[in-house]
Amino acid sequence: MQALYKRLNLYIGPTSYTFGPTEPIAGARSLTIHRDSGDVVLNAPSASIPPSGQCSPKTIYGILGIISLTLSDYIIVLTGRELRGRLMGQDIYRATEYEILPVDPRTSVQHPAHPVESHLLALVRSHLNNGCFFFSYGWDLTRRLQAQWAARESDEGKALWQVTDDRFFWNKYLQSKFIDITTTDPTQDLSSYILPIMYGTFDIRSASVNGYHLRLCLISRRSRYRAGTRYFRRGIDHDGHVANFNETEQMVFIDAKLNEGLGNSDEASTKLSFVQIRGSIPVFWAEVNNLRYKPDLQIMDYPDTADAMRKHFEDMLSHYGAQDLVNLVNHKGHEKPVKEQYERYVAQLGLPDVRYEYFDFHTECKHMRWERINLLIEKLRSDLMNNGYFHLDASSTDPVQVQRGVVRTNCMDNLDRTNVTQAAIAKWTLNQQLRVVGVLKDSDSVDYHESLSKDFREMWSDHADLISIAYAGTGALKVDFTRTGKRSQAGALEDGYKSVMRYLRNNYFDGPRQDAYDLITGVWRPRRGPSSALFLLMDPRPLIIRSVVPYLAFIALFMILAGLTLPRTSQYSLFYYFLIWLTLFALTVGFIFAHGIDYVSWPRLLPPTEIIHYHGAGFHSAKKGRGIGIPALDVGKLKSGAGAGAQWLAKGRRRAGSKLEEIEMGTNKRLD
Incomplete structure (x- = not known):
């Protein structure tokens, strides 16, 4: 080379x-x-x-x-x-x-x-x-x-x-x-x-187990296709690429026994590799931010949904072999429509070597019963054994076995539930590998060797944090279980803090982060001359949205806080003082949340207007935060123009989008 x-x-x-x-x-x-x-x-x-x-x-x-x-x-x-x-x-x-x-x-x-x-x-x-x-x-x-x-x-x-x-x-x-x-x-x-770089994670650690010297390595590789942030890149595109796609490889290098001399070369070691993948649910879907904790769920049932999904799975089959599709989303509530859409198209395609396995993570593992993930592993045991892993002995140029298939895991964001599940599958496989090569006896386990077990937990926890930071802006949730093997109240409190930070980042800071992804990976390319990108400096929102209401809310809050310092000479006058300012503050905050979609930090280079204003077949959870008076609707029944409070917003977004389209006509394709 x-x-x-x-x-x-x-x-x-x-x-x-x-x-x-x-x-x-x-x-x-x-x-x-x-x-x-x-x-x-x-x-x-x-x-x-x-x-x-x-x-x-x-x-x-x-x-x-x-x-x-x-x-x-x-x-x-x-x-x-x-x-x-x-x-x-x-x-x-x-x-x-x-x-x-x-x-x-x-x-x-x-x-x-x-x-x-x-x-x-x-x-x-x-x-x-x-x-x-x-x-x-x-x-x-x-x-x-x-x-x-x-x-x-x-x-x-x-x-x-x-x-x-x-x-x-x-x-x-x-x-x-x-x-x-x-x-x-x-x-x-x-x-x-020409130096290639990889966006992902890398960790390698040494351990000694039963007289053998081991090096445990964990690598995660993030795809540059459909790359982005949590709410601005979801689902699949028309080329079959899915958001937040990561390939995770766990490798083990095993040297001769310690009393026979330590090896210091990976080439002279027995090599074991096990690969898993994760990726967004491969249908056209999104969650539209609106300042609420749960954004609007949007499913776009395009005519080429089946073709896009077929492209995705055929690509996965060509790279990895057989696919076990582990779906961890909830079977009811907010996540149910995405689950149903996914299952419908998987059944419609009926691809060979693609097997779907549903596991309701929240229901099965509620009350912190994380050990019940073993129920999923038992369902997958046969396929895990058949698909195997890559095994190359130090004394041979031909592998003992190759990996013939992978587990593709997803939850709603492919973060927290996926992290816990992938770590559990990786540990089960590591036990199998070490038993086959004689490092562990049949009754032995990684958990019985504190140093190796600690390294394993820390590596997978750090890996989970880095993937979550890249996609959602904060460390992973439920990472205390991955790190310690137990779920704790302190971990639950930390998860609450991370959830709040995710909310703030995803609503108020992720727009520029998404723009940076699109710029660096070549999804959007600027033309010469700053005038071609002046839209980056403009705010197309109506004056009442961008200035009047936020300033009134700030003034009302300031006056309320100032009123707390006033002398209590007349309770009667203070009552009306606070009544006026509290009423104004409540009205302005109510207005902001009613039009929450316009207070989100959206990407500017490629704004997702076609998702925000989609009116075709599919599903929409509520259309909240788009103005007053819009009831929960199925968008398959929604006609363009419904919801007076959303009309000027749609026009404003379309104007910004049309300017962008005129400026960047033909330049929003990836350059390879």
């Missing part, structure tokens, strides 16, 4: 950026990006550094790519990394610091010439600083162990970016310019500068 440069020097000149490996490497070629034209050129091995170039004091650990905004292209470079462990003899790093370099010499990153550019740069920074990115210079983190073994011959001589799993190559859009140059001009092979 072609080597990547691990450390680069950066020479900054008035007309160019030049990157070159820090260590002397035979045949190494420096890379120049011309700032006047934006051309990327791979220099001859003997080329010298431009005399006008000033060496940056920071070491560059990789180039993440180039992003084009409204005023300039920008080079994103990695200036900080943290070693998180070694896997298959290669160092695994987490990216920690970044720098953004403007290609246009007239452009400043610190003081952009236009507020639109400043806004877009802030989105880029927030995504980089809040993301969880991992990379390696010599090991493909994007592919599971079995896939790499199967492709070991075809991978020979290829660059790291050429063998990655396209779904998990997070910065592929950013690297598209380097990739295009490399694929179109053989003399300009930039592969040594």
